[in-house]
Amino acid sequence: MAAKPAVIVVGADKGGVGKTTVSRTLLDYFSANNVPTRSFDTESPRGTLKRFHPDITEIVDMTVTADQMKIFDTLNAVSPSVTVIDVRAGLLSRALASLRDIGFLDAAKGGQITFAVFHILGPSIASLDEIAETANFMSGAKYFLVKNFINDTPFFQWDQATYNSYFNRIKDATDLTIPKLNEMAYEQVEVASVPFLKFVANKGPHDEAANYSFVLRGYVRHWLANVWSEFDRIKLTDIVGSAKPSVRSSEK
């Protein structure tokens, strides 16, 4: 169990960069590492994350005070030690400003709460331009710049000056790379509406046996292993205060 509550915000101001996909990989990762987790889906009123992880996800409207209370006033009261918040497009800066206003960022700076931000970046200047603004809120937080390869574009790595101006400017930020998932595999998981882990295990939403393509399951397994190795690299279970078991439940 975590010594103190941990909050992970996954977001971006730009849409279509894969915020919910990364949130799903995080929930699968914590599940496989036996870290009790709850999550909030801010795609109010419909919710996307909730479709994949209905048991642990609640849909909230982060612009509403009552829902902010639902998330932050319960951090110490509820048993899951890790809270993942999937912030919908366009709301990241506002959400961080709200967290500052309610004193949450100060609490993180004071060490009462572990706070991490996974800033999901797409391969476009519009997306990368968000970094400077978001970085202003990051004192006291673990700030992760998540390069999500939603297509084959290389995040300007062919132009070192441009690349460095975004990725090497923020001193305390850590880069993460999410590789591209095979498109058909991605769509098949979408259709199945199950966590990636269940898809790999060939299970339906209620743990019933499913009949997903072995090829697509293989692609998802390979991709998920690569994503998780990035989470291992940043010692994510240590960050949220949970000792990582030697063998993940999914690997037994």
Place this chain on the structure above:
Amino acid sequence: MPATPIYIICSPRPQVGKTLLARLLGEFLLLKNGRVTAFDINFKEPSLLDYLPGITETADVIGTYGKMQLMDRIILDDGLSKVIDLGFHAFDEFFKMTEEIGFLKEAVRRNVAPIVLFVADTDRVSSRAHEMLRQQIPSSHLIIVDNEFVVRGELLPSMLHGRILRIAALPTFLKTYIDRLTFSFTGYLRQEQDSSTELHQWIRRNYYAFRDLELKLILQGS
């Protein structure tokens, strides 16, 4: 139950005898088991489909959909032997995919036995491809095919350590004879009364070699 075998006949080089071997093996399995399914993944070489249309389907491993169509069928433990004639252009993509999707592990789980028949050549491309396969495929499931017509007794030293299936070279006139689309190896064995002919003995020798391969597979599984 013995594992369902999948014979993957491959080389990164064209014109080394992959389709010839696939024809021989396909006809042998058809003779022995009464049924076999072959998959032809060739666009640029003589096609297995042209020789054995009754048992052969075309397949593609370039797109994801094609991969699903092929792999989701061959991973089934249905007791039906399968032969894949993998064209040289599809070599890299196929084995990259099998590595990524964990094909070998899943095959073991499902009582399916992939046997990779790597048709050797003496060039650097073949050497590198063989090394890649050695990293990916357990030695008991990787067989070097020493086609005398191609290798001419000069098999690379790195390929001498694994299991080897030797195919003797035929004289050119017989090679031309068996290359005809209407030629059938089993048909020849049945029709040719004189068992001492060179071709008769060549076919029988290869059929024995396949039987030996199968027996070793069964013994490994038991």
